[in-house]
Amino acid sequence: MSGSTYGQMFKVSTWGESHGKGIGVVVDGCPAGLDISEDLIQVYLDRRKPGQSKYATPRKEGDKVQILSGVFEGKTTGTPISMAVFNEDQRSHDYSDIATYYRPGHADYTFDQKYGFRDYRGGGRSSGRETTGRVAAGAIAAALLKELGIVIQAYTKSIGPISIQDEDINIAAAKENPLCMANLEAAKKAEEYLELQMEKKDSAGGVIECIVKGVPAGIGEPVFDKLDAALAKAIMSIGAVKGVEIGDGFLVANRSGSDNNDQFFYDDKGNLGKKSNHGGGILGGISDGSSIILRAAVKPTSSIARKQYTVNKEKENIEIEIPGRHDPIIVPRAVVVVESMVAITLVDYLLMGMTSRLDKIKEFYK
Amino acid sequence: MSGSTYGQMFKVSTWGESHGKGIGVVVDGCPAGLDISEDLIQVYLDRRKPGQSKYATPRKEGDKVQILSGVFEGKTTGTPISMAVFNEDQRSHDYSDIATYYRPGHADYTFDQKYGFRDYRGGGRSSGRETTGRVAAGAIAAALLKELGIVIQAYTKSIGPISIQDEDINIAAAKENPLCMANLEAAKKAEEYLELQMEKKDSAGGVIECIVKGVPAGIGEPVFDKLDAALAKAIMSIGAVKGVEIGDGFLVANRSGSDNNDQFFYDDKGNLGKKSNHGGGILGGISDGSSIILRAAVKPTSSIARKQYTVNKEKENIEIEIPGRHDPIIVPRAVVVVESMVAITLVDYLLMGMTSRLDKIKEFYK
Amino acid sequence: MSGSTYGQMFKVSTWGESHGKGIGVVVDGCPAGLDISEDLIQVYLDRRKPGQSKYATPRKEGDKVQILSGVFEGKTTGTPISMAVFNEDQRSHDYSDIATYYRPGHADYTFDQKYGFRDYRGGGRSSGRETTGRVAAGAIAAALLKELGIVIQAYTKSIGPISIQDEDINIAAAKENPLCMANLEAAKKAEEYLELQMEKKDSAGGVIECIVKGVPAGIGEPVFDKLDAALAKAIMSIGAVKGVEIGDGFLVANRSGSDNNDQFFYDDKGNLGKKSNHGGGILGGISDGSSIILRAAVKPTSSIARKQYTVNKEKENIEIEIPGRHDPIIVPRAVVVVESMVAITLVDYLLMGMTSRLDKIKEFYK
Amino acid sequence: MSGSTYGQMFKVSTWGESHGKGIGVVVDGCPAGLDISEDLIQVYLDRRKPGQSKYATPRKEGDKVQILSGVFEGKTTGTPISMAVFNEDQRSHDYSDIATYYRPGHADYTFDQKYGFRDYRGGGRSSGRETTGRVAAGAIAAALLKELGIVIQAYTKSIGPISIQDEDINIAAAKENPLCMANLEAAKKAEEYLELQMEKKDSAGGVIECIVKGVPAGIGEPVFDKLDAALAKAIMSIGAVKGVEIGDGFLVANRSGSDNNDQFFYDDKGNLGKKSNHGGGILGGISDGSSIILRAAVKPTSSIARKQYTVNKEKENIEIEIPGRHDPIIVPRAVVVVESMVAITLVDYLLMGMTSRLDKIKEFYK
Numbered sequence A, B, C, D: 001m002s003g004s005t006y007g008q009m010f011k012v013s014t015w016g017e018s019h020g021k022g023i024g025v026v027v028d029g030c031p032a033g034l035d036i037s038e039d040l041i042q043v044y045l046d047r048r049k050p051g052q053s054k055y056a057t058p059r060k061e062g063d064k065v066q067i068l069s070g071v072f073e074g075k076t077t078g079t080p081i082s083m084a085v086f087n088e089d090q091r092s093h094d095y096s097d098i099a100t101y102y103r104p105g106h107a108d109y110t111f112d113q114k115y116g117f118r119d120y121r122g123g124g125r126s127s128g129r130e131t132t133g134r135v136a137a138g139a140i141a142a143a144l145l146k147e148l149g150i151v152i153q154a155y156t157k158s159i160g161p162i163s164i165q166d167e168d169i170n171i172a173a174a175k176e177n178p179l180c181m182a183n184l185e186a187a188k189k190a191e192e193y194l195e196l197q198m199e200k201k202d203s204a205g206g207v208i209e210c211i212v213k214g215v216p217a218g219i220g221e222p223v224f225d226k227l228d229a230a231l232a233k234a235i236m237s238i239g240a241v242k243g244v245e246i247g248d249g250f251l252v253a254n255r256s257g258s259d260n261n262d263q264f265f266y267d268d269k270g271n272l273g274k275k276s277n278h279g280g281g282i283l284g285g286i287s288d289g290s291s292i293i294l295r296a297a298v299k300p301t302s303s304i305a306r307k308q309y310t311v312n313k314e315k316e317n318i319e320i321e322i323p324g325r326h327d328p329i330i331v332p333r334a335v336v337v338v339e340s341m342v343a344i345t346l347v348d349y350l351l352m353g354m355t356s357r358l359d360k361i362k363e364f365y366k
Helices: A038-048 A096-100 A108-115 A121-126 A128-147 A171-176 A184-199 A227-236 A249-254 A331-355 A358-364 B038-048 B096-100 B108-115 B121-126 B128-147 B171-176 B184-199 B227-236 B249-254 B331-355 B358-364 C038-048 C096-100 C108-115 C121-126 C128-147 C171-176 C184-199 C227-236 C249-254 C331-355 C358-364 D038-048 D096-100 D108-115 D121-126 D128-147 D171-176 D184-199 D227-236 D249-254 D331-355 D358-364
Strands: A011-016 A022-028 A065-067 A081-086 A151-159 A206-213 A241-246 A264-266 A272-274 A292-298 A307-311 A317-321 B011-016 B022-028 B065-067 B081-086 B151-159 B206-213 B241-246 B264-266 B272-274 B292-298 B307-311 B317-321 C011-016 C022-028 C065-067 C081-086 C151-159 C206-213 C241-246 C264-266 C272-274 C292-298 C308-311 C317-320 D011-016 D022-028 D065-067 D081-086 D151-159 D206-213 D241-246 D264-266 D272-274 D292-298 D307-311 D317-321
Touching: A011 A128, A011 D011, A011 D022, A011 D081, A022 A128, A022 D011, A038 A065, A038 A128, A038 A331, A081 A128, A081 D011, A108 A121, A121 A128, A128 A151, A128 A331, A128 C358, A151 A171, A151 A184, A151 A331, A171 A184, A206 A331, A206 B249, A227 A241, A227 A292, A227 A331, A227 B227, A227 B241, A241 A249, A241 B227, A241 B249, A249 B206, A249 B241, A249 B292, A292 A331, A292 B249, A331 A358, A331 C331, A331 C358, A358 C128, A358 C331, A358 C358, B011 B128, B011 C011, B011 C022, B011 C081, B022 B128, B022 C011, B038 B065, B038 B128, B038 B331, B081 B128, B081 C011, B108 B121, B121 B128, B128 B151, B128 B331, B128 D358, B151 B171, B151 B184, B151 B331, B171 B184, B206 B331, B227 B241, B227 B292, B227 B331, B241 B249, B292 B331, B331 B358, B331 D331, B331 D358, B358 D128, B358 D331, B358 D358, C011 C128, C022 C128, C038 C065, C038 C128, C038 C331, C081 C128, C108 C121, C121 C128, C128 C151, C128 C331, C151 C171, C151 C184, C151 C331, C171 C184, C206 C331, C206 D249, C227 C241, C227 C292, C227 C331, C227 D227, C227 D241, C241 C249, C241 D227, C241 D249, C249 D206, C249 D241, C249 D292, C292 C331, C292 D249, C331 C358, D011 D128, D022 D128, D038 D065, D038 D128, D038 D331, D081 D128, D108 D121, D121 D128, D128 D151, D128 D331, D151 D171, D151 D184, D151 D331, D171 D184, D206 D331, D227 D241, D227 D292, D227 D331, D241 D249, D292 D331, D331 D358
Parallel strands: A264 B307, A307 B264, C264 D307, C308 D264
Antiparallel strands: A011 A022, A022 A081, A065 A081, A151 A206, A206 A292, A241 A292, A241 B241, A264 A272, A307 A317, B011 B022, B022 B081, B065 B081, B151 B206, B206 B292, B241 B292, B264 B272, B307 B317, C011 C022, C022 C081, C065 C081, C151 C206, C206 C292, C241 C292, C241 D241, C264 C272, C308 C317, D011 D022, D022 D081, D065 D081, D151 D206, D206 D292, D241 D292, D264 D272, D307 D317
């Protein structure tokens, strides 16, 4: 297996290597009747595109998406939606170096161990470029969620030591700076920090936070397929993510039950509310109707221009400097990938969630 | 769906409610020829059993496991292994209170929203007792891993504010204290902290850490089914877990690439090593041959005897005190559940991992 | 894997061997709110029970089903329904013979090849007794279908050379004879034929036909998961089945398109109809609203008392007479198994079918 | 869902409509190290190409396959293999007729019922052109099987009333006539029969038989995922198939057990053999090492130029003549589709079959 298929009802299968003919995705199980266009998907892809600021690799990717199937007269037909981004530029770079050694922090060694050899050009299938397919599928999922009144917003919460406190979060600000930080002052400080890292030929990591509004209560499958469990897998499957939190996450480990329990109440109008949302909108693996909140810890870019020690295939210890210009940080480009994985997961669970109750099934098939 | 089936090759389906006739699991896909006995499984179940220390609910559960199928003359036959623990004591408790309101921090409200009603006796299917099936399956998975030279050890790393530093971890100590803490001094402090919480009729959370030794390099499926992604789901699916970390987890967000990259080297004997293991034994979603490390943040027990505010089904705001004696902390009992979910996941991935290379497949079918 | 889990939304996992502690099934994904009782399930199980006529093995099976989970106050809760039939009688028969050789027509040899050894007691997991779990799950599926106005009826269409012509089918008659034949005259002739076979210590096969009424148009997933493809797998997975037909089946191979196409029309009341139903209610893998019709070819019982040639584990050619009294035919007992597999499959597909159209999903989540 | 993903370990996801931008497939889970080229796949695609004889539609399809990912330096890398055939010719035909009515025998009506509307151009996703993706994936599966010494051969066994008796089967002959009949004399008669049908503006059906040699004993998963059950689904999922048989199929219904049981023996050299192969190489759902034999009943082409009755969307009863020239028979072009589905299924099961025994797993991971 190569684990490139995700979802039970809304199935996403991605394909493609960094420097192959192209990269793409097949979405099988999208309901019929959704308005979709290449433009709509392009908006999402452009958010993860490289070369948009000095904090991203200047590599040029055309990234123009084509819809190859599954859409007729502007609407999804219910059959598989195939989308592809073909590589405009397939010059044969010189990868002879990279082919012979194992870059620290990369999957070069593990791919070789698993498969016996690897497509070493630009990281092959383990390149961040793999996320293009996720984002194209995510754009469709997000469009579907919008029809149901559900909105997903992710943003950069911290870069290196620069972290935004909860009370200073301003989601709108995330669209106004190239780092997607949800606070413009913090964004400025983060830029300064990144400049420093770049001077040192080094890289930085950070934290992405994601908030989902409008998910009805009752979504999620108990025991193994809890909604938070699915989200954890979805997020941890993104290349550089090393930690996932739901709601208050690791903070809860040092709390009393009386502080951590979100107490229910009815307001004057008879609407159910919670006095707090430490749980992040999920109870027992099922959405409770309040905002779903999660966070991902993203490691610093593994590709750095600084000198590093490693080994080569001749079993020698060597010193390397990875050629080329690298993303000093991938957090801002990963923000839309987080949104996409959350969107895909939620659509999958909303579709699954239709089958929980006999009364609703009878109503449906009446 | 109710999401009670886990795994692709090694499929685990659990069933049962807290106060029903019993609780159990069917393991489908266990290879033939593994030595299994009820005693072996009982050892695991006893580790999660209540009533073993004053830091756990005194509720009496017999928890005597029976193997109902799939084992013949002491060995697995390759067919489904059905195991059950029948409830000895099915007195009709009085749940009339619990039936009418929604306990904060519990899944009462979300189950009602999802299914229209719920088995309210002792939490029904959302009770921690559900993990019995996981642990019985985990015992089998661990036995299989042992045959392949793989050992999983989990322990309590922190309880409330009492946290063990990495350099003070002593895994052997975890078996010598009822809190499973990997340091006896810390265990003592944690006991004091728990006494305090119990006096306040409150509860505590903590962090569980798990280390796996002996996993060969090359296990894990790229893209969506990365080994760390699967582990994240496995761990987050455990009732009270709100965060998961692989390797250094959230710490990496504030690190430079040069500090975070684990550099490879060959030692004098020609064995590959890494100068550090920040990545927790997984690169690009595939095991790299070093120890796999992960952590889970466990929330404080939601059931507390203190007064809390909530709502009832008549849409009234009410004040409750949940009757009965509760676990002041569930972390120690969850340690074996973490081990079990990791074991089940690893077996699943080791089985999947056999199909990655044509040369090995040809050798297999020669 | 041992392939004992079936279904995508309505997941059925069976377990148990012929002569083990019991046999059972876990149904995960049954919608909440369905009225279920042990009595309701027992009715189905009794239809496949041995010892009910002289044309079935006189072996005594108590076959009293117990519901162990997933039902509360008489209704399904949406969580896994575990059911078991415990073996009353576990005397240690003498299987020393059967253990040493491979019965022709049985899975003794192939199980040994696959797993390295086998539970040889009464066929172990490959025994027809395995279908008990299918039927218990089928009873639940049928109850759910009934709520949606869908009725499944299977019956014996032929036994050996005695075949009922389409125009002589009388479904009601199937309940009035021990062979479940849909025509009493044919049933009588079939009994005579079976008497003859029994005298010769031989066995007979036959054909089971199944008609489903009330399936709405639009159920089935194009391409690989066509409804007829799923039904074919469901039916072919029943032990002795060697052929499956949908609608007119093999007859269509020798027909002209003009004869075979079912032409649509609107009747006076504006209802859509078809002038014929050669297609058996399925077009392009999707139900068309007319009756679904399928047939299964069942081989003669492999266990016969006559002398046969085979081999033993010492690699010798030997002559055997399989001890005990055997079902001279399994067709009548398999009728309810066919109904069960069709019911399970249809429920699975009806649940999946809820997610095809955005307009209906929006209506659902409004 | 749209059911366009097939397989558990060797996952095939097809996409594309008859008259869209192209048609394609993603194969996820192909082991690394297999030699693959576009030429190798093209050989398979050319076998299903239209316009190759007067018994097939003269429609011109370029059908030049491109490999877009997953192959590096001529070998599979273990990552998803994306393949596409782009439509050269996308003129806007006039489908205004077809859009308004429901063709008998086609999925027009059922797609509309399921999805609310359909891509009516040339049948859209329900067109036989959908099988292009299956065949491209099948070519890869067959190449893999060849490495393991397994060969699949399908051929036409009957067309209309012209059927080849078992003793007259000559597999080599199938490559020497445009109808793929396994007997040249029968091929000639079938051509005459087809001429007659074409004169009547009518169509014909037939039977395809498939023989697989070299499958080792022990492949197949008991109970629901029996190898024959999987093959039945694979074959029945092909558009026009209405019946599937394994081994002697429906013939066994009218046989005695003593005639039908395949008796085992050891030959002089100590090799296990069977005196007959009525079972078609599968016992209890598991391969027994002898040839696997199956048959598919293919209905006559639904598209015929003759006058037919049907209904339109305005709910009127109308008379139609479907414009264009149609395949008078699709059997010969479906032969390679049958081979492909069998190949894909067998690869899937061979990969699954590696995990059945602990001793072999220990050997593998040693």
